[in-house]
Amino acid sequence: MGTFLSNIQVFSGALNSSKLMNELVLAIRDSLDGGLYEETDDAESADRSLILHVSSDRWISLYDQKLDEQHLDEMDALGKAISRVGVSAVGSVLHDSDLLVMRLYQNGRMADTIINDLDLFNEMSEGSRPRKRNGQPSKWSEVCAPGVSPADLKAIWEKETIFADDALALAAELLAIPDHAILRGYEVDQEFQQDKVMESNVKVLHYRSTIRFSDYVTQHNGPKLAFTSWNAYAAADVGSPAAIVFGLRNEGQAFTGLDVLLWGPALDELHIELGLGKLFRTLPHFHVREEWASDPESLELEAEGELINGYRYRFSEINFPEGGLQGLYAEDAAKLGLMKEWMEQMYQPQQSFQLTLTGRSVNKSNLYIGFVPSETPEGQIGLGIPVFIGLEPDRN
Numbered sequence: 394m395g396t397f398l399s400n401i402q403v404f405s406g407a408l409n410s411s412k413l414m415n416e417l418v419l420a421i422r423d424s425l426d427g428g429l430y431e432e433t434d435d436a437e438s439a440d441r442s443l444i445l446h447v448s449s450d451r452w453i454s455l456y457d458q459k460l461d462e463q464h465l466d467e468m469d470a471l472g473k474a475i476s477r478v479g480v481s482a483v484g485s486v487l488h489d490s491d492l493l494v495m496r497l498y499q500n501g502r503m504a505d506t507i508i509n510d511l512d513l514f515n516e517m518s519e520g521s522r523p524r525k526r527n528g529q530p531s532k533w534s535e536v537c538a539p540g541v542s543p544a545d546l547k548a549i550w551e552k553e554t555i556f557a558d559d560a561l562a563l564a565a566e567l568l569a570i571p572d573h574a575i576l577r578g579y580e581v582d583q584e585f586q587q588d589k590v591m592e593s594n595v596k597v598l599h600y601r602s603t604i605r606f607s608d609y610v611t612q613h614n615g616p617k618l619a620f621t622s623w624n625a626y627a628a629a630d631v632g633s634p635a636a637i638v639f640g641l642r643n644e645g646q647a648f649t650g651l652d653v654l655l656w657g658p659a660l661d662e663l664h665i666e667l668g669l670g671k672l673f674r675t676l677p678h679f680h681v682r683e684e685w686a687s688d689p690e691s692l693e694l695e696a697e698g699e700l701i702n703g704y705r706y707r708f709s710e711i712n713f714p715e716g717g718l719q720g721l722y723a724e725d726a727a728k729l730g731l732m733k734e735w736m737e738q739m740y741q742p743q744q745s746f747q748l749t750l751t752g753r754s755v756n757k758s759n760l761y762i763g764f765v766p767s768e769t770p771e772g773q774i775g776l777g778i779p780v781f782i783g784l785e786p787d788r789n
Contacts, residue, residue, distance in 0.1 A: 395490030396558050398578035399460040401472055402570050403453040404481040404536045410447045410594075416478045417445055417453065418596050424474035430600035439599035447594045448574035455482075456579040463488060465496075472498035481536050483568065485561060485575065492517065493557035495564060497533055505532040507550055509560045538569035616713065616772035617645035618764050621743070627665075627760060628781040629752040634668060637778075641744040641764060643713040650767030651711050653687075653746055656694055656703035659760040659780040668749035670706035675743045685711055706746075709767065714742065755783035 405413050421443060426432060433439055441458050448454040455475070459467050468484045475482045476498040484496045493509040507528035508514045515524055527550060530543035537543060549563045558576070565575040621640035629635035651672065659665050667689040674683045687706040694703040746764070763775035779786075 395556070396487055397461075397463060397489060398576070399457075399463055399468060399484075399486045400575065400578055401455040401457075401460070401468065401475065401482050401484045402448075402568075402575065403455060403475055404483070405447075405451060405453050406480075406535075408480070410450075410453060413478070413480065414445055414447065414453060414594075414596055417455075417475060418598065420474050420478050421471070421598060424471065425600055429603055431603055433599050433601045435601075436597075436599050438601055440602040441600040442579070443598045443600075444579065445596040445598075446574070449569070449571050452570050452574060454574040456577070458579045460486075461578045465494065468496070469498075469503055472496060473501050473503065477501040483536060483570075487557055487561055488517075490556045490558050493560050495561075497536070499532075505529055507533075507546075509550055509557050533568075536568055538567060541567045615645050615769045616643060616648040616766040618642070618713075618766065618772055618774045619644050620774060620776075622745075623776065624778060626779045626781060626786050627750060628784075628786050629665070629750060631752045631755060631783050634749050634751045636747055636749050638748075639746045639762070639764070641746065643716040643772075645716065645772055647713060647715040648766045648768055648772070649710070649712045651708045651713070652765045652767055653706040653708070653748075654694060654703055654763040654765060654775075655689070655705075655748075655760065656696075656701055657761040657777065658758040660704065661702060662756070662758060664752070664754055664756045664758050664782050665750045665760070665780060666753055667704055668751060670749070671747045672708045672711055673745045673747065674711070675745075706748075707767075711744075713744065713766070750780075752782035757781050757784055 403413070403417060422432065425441075430441060436442065443458070444454075444456045446454045446456070455471070457467075457471065460471070463486055465486065468486060472482050472484045477500070479500075481504075482498040484498065486492075486494045488494075491510070492513050494514065495507050496503055497505040505528050506524075507530075508524070511524060511527055518524075528547075530547040532543075533546055534543050537546065546564065546567050549560055549567070552560075552563075561575060562572060565572060619642055621642050623639045624637040627635060627637045653670060653672075655667065660667070670687050670689065672685045672687075685708050687708055689704040689706055692703060692705050693700045695701075748762075758780050759777050760780045761775065761777045763773055765773040781787075
């Protein structure tokens with residue numbers, strides 16, 4: 394498994410680091426307080442913590458638990474807020490040692506973006522406008538180390554490296570950012586315990602969410618699957634494959650392992666032949682898509698006390714995170730706005746099952762499909778759909 398890390402480096406230059414540190418704390422407070430978060434002194438109850446650390450005579454490092462989720466919008470919001478103090482900031486996201494995104498923030502805006510692999514970035518940003526240009530190195534001249542030309546920085550992105558970690562280390566060298574500062578994300582260790590270092594060198598901020606999961610979401614005691622989308626029918630020509638897709642989410646406790654069961658006349662009467670089953674999960678960070686594949690295995694299923702013939706697709710490694718069903722709503726417009734913002738930041742992955750089937754004989758019949766958590770069958774869901782082979786689908 395590759396490396397995942399995110400951080401923001403604030404360029405202090407010739408400024409007094411202690412004074413700048415205090416200004417950065419105020420900027421962060423202005424950005425976070427009064428919305429989804431409220432500051433707290435209790436680290437145990439905090440939902441989000443940030444560490445500011447003077448890492449060299451040129452840079453102050455910022456590590457944020459939220460940035461470790463690798464969502465670029467979160468990094469942009471914090472980077473812009475910090476740069477309004479009148480300093481430049483460099484945000485870095487390293488994803489699975491394959492993709493590196495570095496952004497320059499100045500005067501409250503995103504001044505430039507440099508990416509080590511544009512093709513991969515565009516592929517992982519499916520649905521967004523493709524990026525065609527890879528940054529303007531001249532904009533980075535202020536933060537380059539003495540004697541370093543922005544052209545040297547550009548050369549890094551044009552150089553092929555096996556791991557994006559190497560590109561980040563090379564860029565850090567040209568910006569004179571210490572390796573120990575750039576090659577890490579949010580971690581709590583002895584180095585950042587405020588009672589063990591000079592207070593002027595480290596600041597730790599803790600924030601608690603103003604909205605709790607239980608405020609607006611009801612959750613089942615165990616796993617509870619629900620459909621987010623489904624095919625109303627399946628249709629194919631004889632000898633031709635077709636695919637049907639079902640969207641899934643979990644409204645209960647987290648679980649690992651999913652069985653997909655199929656049975657019914659469409660299989661018993663040999664109207665269709667089952668092919669490969671695929672389970673997809675799309676992650677919110679860079680729209681990363683994970684995929685698992687399984688072949689059907691025949692088995693006997695129990696239905697209302699009787700044994701029937703069926704098939705199973707088994708996905709033993711897939712993990713469904715905990716979820717819930719919105720059951721309570723905000724009582725005023727202000728809280729409604731906060732609730733919507735909070736829901737958008739939950740970043741739940743999206744799961745879908747794709748079934749490939751091939752028509753074998755002209756007919757209309759029914760196919761039944763069930764989705765069963767491996768450890769807790771009580772959380773299962775299922776439905777039946779008509780199957781049209783060599784026929785025009787109808788609504789009857």
